[in-house]
Amino acid sequence: MAMHKRLYNVGAILKGLSITLRFMFARKPTVQYPSVRKQHAPRFHGLHELRRYDDGKERCIGCELCSSACPANAITVIGAENAPGDRKSPGERYAARYEIDELRCIFCGMCEEACPTDAIVLTPRFEMSDFRRGSFIYAKDRLLVPADGGVGTPPDERPGGIPADLGGVAGKKSTLDVGSGYDATYNGSLLKTQRKGLTG
Amino acid sequence: MPLWLIVLIKSAILLFIVVTSFAYAMLAERKVMGWMQLRPGPNRVGPWGLMQPAADAAKLILKEDLAPRTADPLLYRLAPFVSLLTAFSVYAIIPFDVTSAGTWSIGNVNAGVLFLLAITSLGVYGISLGGWASGSKFPLLGSVRSTAQMISYELGMGLALAGVLLVAGTTSLDGIVSAQRDLWFFIPQFVAFVVYVVTAIAETNRVPFDLVEAETELVAGFHTEYSGLRFGLFFIAEYVNMLTVSCIASLLFFGGWNAPFGWTWLPGIVWFLLKVAAFMFFYIWLRATLPRFRYDRLMAFGWKVLLPIATLNVVVTAVVIALKG
Amino acid sequence: MSAIFWVPAIVLVASAVWTVTASKPVYSVVALLLNFVALAVLFLTLSAEFLAMIQLIVYSGAILVLFLFVIALLSSGVAPLSLGPNRLPRIVAPAAICVAVALGLVLAGVATSHGIPAPPRAAYANAGSAGMPGVFGSVGDFGKALFTTYLLPFEVTALILMVAVIGTIVLAGDETPYVASRRRAEQNRKAMREAIAREGD
Ligand code: SF4
Numbered sequence: 001m002a003m004h005k006r007l008y009n010v011g012a013i014l015k016g017l018s019i020t021l022r023f024m025f026a027r028k029p030t031v032q033y034p035s036v037r038k039q040h041a042p043r044f045h046g047l048h049e050l051r052r053y054d055d056g057k058e059r060c061i062g063c064e065l066c067s068s069a070c071p072a073n074a075i076t077v078i079g080a081e082n083a084p085g086d087r088k089s090p091g092e093r094y095a096a097r098y099e100i101d102e103l104r105c106i107f108c109g110m111c112e113e114a115c116p117t118d119a120i121v122l123t124p125r126f127e128m129s130d131f132r133r134g135s136f137i138y139a140k141d142r143l144l145v146p147a148d149g150g151v152g153t154p155p156d157e158r159p160g161g162i163p164a165d166l167g168g169v170a171g172k173k174s175t176l177d178v179g180s181g182y183d184a185t186y187n188g189s190l191l192k193t194q195r196k197g198l199t200g
Numbered sequence: 201m202p203l204w205l206i207v208l209i210k211s212a213i214l215l216f217i218v219v220t221s222f223a224y225a226m227l228a229e230r231k232v233m234g235w236m237q238l239r240p241g242p243n244r245v246g247p248w249g250l251m252q253p254a255a256d257a258a259k260l261i262l263k264e265d266l267a268p269r270t271a272d273p274l275l276y277r278l279a280p281f282v283s284l285l286t287a288f289s290v291y292a293i294i295p296f297d298v299t300s301a302g303t304w305s306i307g308n309v310n311a312g313v314l315f316l317l318a319i320t321s322l323g324v325y326g327i328s329l330g331g332w333a334s335g336s337k338f339p340l341l342g343s344v345r346s347t348a349q350m351i352s353y354e355l356g357m358g359l360a361l362a363g364v365l366l367v368a369g370t371t372s373l374d375g376i377v378s379a380q381r382d383l384w385f386f387i388p389q390f391v392a393f394v395v396y397v398v399t400a401i402a403e404t405n406r407v408p409f410d411l412v413e414a415e416t417e418l419v420a421g422f423h424t425e426y427s428g429l430r431f432g433l434f435f436i437a438e439y440v441n442m443l444t445v446s447c448i449a450s451l452l453f454f455g456g457w458n459a460p461f462g463w464t465w466l467p468g469i470v471w472f473l474l475k476v477a478a479f480m481f482f483y484i485w486l487r488a489t490l491p492r493f494r495y496d497r498l499m500a501f502g503w504k505v506l507l508p509i510a511t512l513n514v515v516v517t518a519v520v521i522a523l524k525g
Numbered sequence: 526m527s528a529i530f531w532v533p534a535i536v537l538v539a540s541a542v543w544t545v546t547a548s549k550p551v552y553s554v555v556a557l558l559l560n561f562v563a564l565a566v567l568f569l570t571l572s573a574e575f576l577a578m579i580q581l582i583v584y585s586g587a588i589l590v591l592f593l594f595v596i597a598l599l600s601s602g603v604a605p606l607s608l609g610p611n612r613l614p615r616i617v618a619p620a621a622i623c624v625a626v627a628l629g630l631v632l633a634g635v636a637t638s639h640g641i642p643a644p645p646r647a648a649y650a651n652a653g654s655a656g657m658p659g660v661f662g663s664v665g666d667f668g669k670a671l672f673t674t675y676l677l678p679f680e681v682t683a684l685i686l687m688v689a690v691i692g693t694i695v696l697a698g699d700e701t702p703y704v705a706s707r708r709r710a711e712q713n714r715k716a717m718r719e720a721i722a723r724e725g726d
């Protein structure tokens with residue numbers, strides 16, 4: 001019987017055993033991640049960042065192009081007119097609210113491509129685990145490069161691999177010190193994102 | 201010292217040894233399997249992950265002990281203890297060495313091999329009662345499978361051991377070991393040895409015969425509903441059973457504490473433990489290598505291949521011994 | 526008589542009662558298991574080592590497991606059996622009482638008679654631990670007695686068990702449904718091929 005032929009195939013079993021034994025002494029490709037970090041590809045798609053101009057103005061002009069380009073409907077932009085005395089961006093408008101739901105995001109980089117001012121870029125940061133779903137909705141307070149944090153680097157200008165400071169935002173704010181006042185915005189925007197998702 | 205006190209002290213020592221070796225057998229399994237799958241295995245808790253068993257134990261103890269509403273309240277709670285009891289009580293008679301001070305074992309039973317078979321055959325109750333008492337379908341299927349599997353392979357195992365008993369002419373474990381002083385029984389009883397190894401894997405529900413658990417189809421088999429400490433007890437029982445069959449294999453086929461090639465510069469107990477460790481390694485090695493059997497093939501293999509081979513082995517052995525006088 | 530007798534003895538009787546009174550069949554199996562284990566312990570106290578082990582291996586390890594197998598499959602819900610009508614005819618009750626009394630009398634007779642020799646306690650008390658060769662109840666003695674003095678009853682028992690196995694096969698049929706259906710399919714295919722051949726395409 002065919003079954004018995006296969007059962008008696010001791011040779012195959014021995015071959016399998018020899019392979020596993022060989023593998024046991026083989027070099028392990030594992031990188032001991034938290035203590036040893038691998039070099040990323042220079043254009044690795046990780047957490048987003050909203051860049052600034054050299055003079056500290058926000059690049060984002062609240063045009064919502066990124067939001068419409070996003071295949072995952074992860075971006076919510078609410079633009080507003082710049083007040084004459086207090087210009088947030090060089091253009092007419094700026095993003096009054098800018099939120100990205102990083103749980104919806106598929107890190108495709110379409111937003112980056114769509115942005116006319118190179119405001120939104122993807123940094124190589126990827127460690128954004130948290131115990132609360134709500135904290136994955138990144139608002140401007142965490143996306144925008146801090147005023148004293150330089151301008152942020154678009155992928156094309158990165159010298160290669162992870163920048164030493166892991167991107168401007170990372171140095172200033174960890175995902176854990178989300179801070180108060182955050183939850184108030186996320187409830188509303190979550191609902192909005194969902195509504196948007198439903199109506200298309 | 202009164203006898204009961206001696207037995208109590210011996211049991212406590214042995215219990216400690218068995219539980220510790222369970223813990224490190226588990227770690228060794230995870231390590232070795234990791235290496236064979238090109239991973240480093242657990243290495244975060246303590247140096248080289250040596251404290252991993254303690255972390256696992258803490259986790260299991262702290263986890264919530266759940267029982268499904270449909271579970272049978274008494275048997276669901278009892279079953280893990282049945283498994284554990286049968287797994288541990290075998291060590292009451294396993295000898296580790298014979299020195300001038302006597303046999304290193306808790307009790308010395310003359311029908312030792314029979315006692316082993318008797319106790320291990322009770323081990324199936326923990327699994328089948330646990331599966332039934334869980335009151336849900338996957339555990340039930342797992343336990344029914346295990347019942348069928350274990351009684352099928354028990355026959356082959358018993359017959360394989362019968363060959364050894366015939367050659368040794370005694371049923372006491374230290375008698376069998378001392379009968380192997382010149383020639384270890386895995387040479388004259390090679391067929392029995394192979395049958396024993398295969399059936400022992402099936403009896404302890406290990407890969408490739410772990411149809412009792414069969415994650416791919418039965419979630420986790422008989423212990424699907426168990427959590428926390430009760431799951432831990434089943435877990436301990438499985439590894440202690442592995443240790444047991446490894447002990448039996450080295451006692452009955454590999455000369456127990458007899459040193460190979462007359463290398464007596466290591467004490468007998470070290471040789472014995474080395475042999476047991478080698479068998480444990482073999483188990484892990486198999487697990488990392490082989491896929492799971494299909495159920496009907498498992499049964500066919502047990503009844504149509506192993507059982508006839510073991511029977512034939514007993515008959516041939518008996519005839520040879522009778523002819524020799 | 527000491528605790529080593531009384532504890533297993535009481536467990537034995539209690540578990541026997543539990544076996545017949547338990548409302549869930551699986552509990553009956555557990556009670557019976559307890560019963561077998563207690564019986565094995567009693568055999569051990571009589572220094573019938575081999576019998577005790579065989580009691581565990583065969584009855585607890587094989588036969589009772591099969592019971593559990595079937596019962597667990599059939600009563601996979603854990604609800605206790607509902608009490609149906611008592612199908613036992615009334616007339617059986619006095620008969621049962623009579624049998625019980627008769628058994629009791631036999632037991633009493635055995636217990637008080639001097640016809641049955643007491644187990645040779647002296648013999649094994651001197652010869653060291655129980656179960657050594659040449660001592661009452663040892664494996665070797667048991668085997669010798671079984672294959673010499675009691676060879677005929679032994680073989681007859683084996684034959685009777687064989688009859689039971691053959692009977693089961695006859696009752697259950699030796700063709701699995703799978704084989705039968707395959708055979709039918711084979712026949713159909715053959716008939717079809719013949720029909721095609723007759724028609725000449
Ligand atoms: S990376 Fe892709 S999915 Fe993520 S926000 Fe940008 S466009 Fe949307």
Ligand code: SF4
Pocket residue numbers: 059060061062063064065066067077095114115116117118119120
């Ligand atoms: S990030 Fe770019 S695309 Fe998006 S709203 Fe701002 S300017 Fe427009």
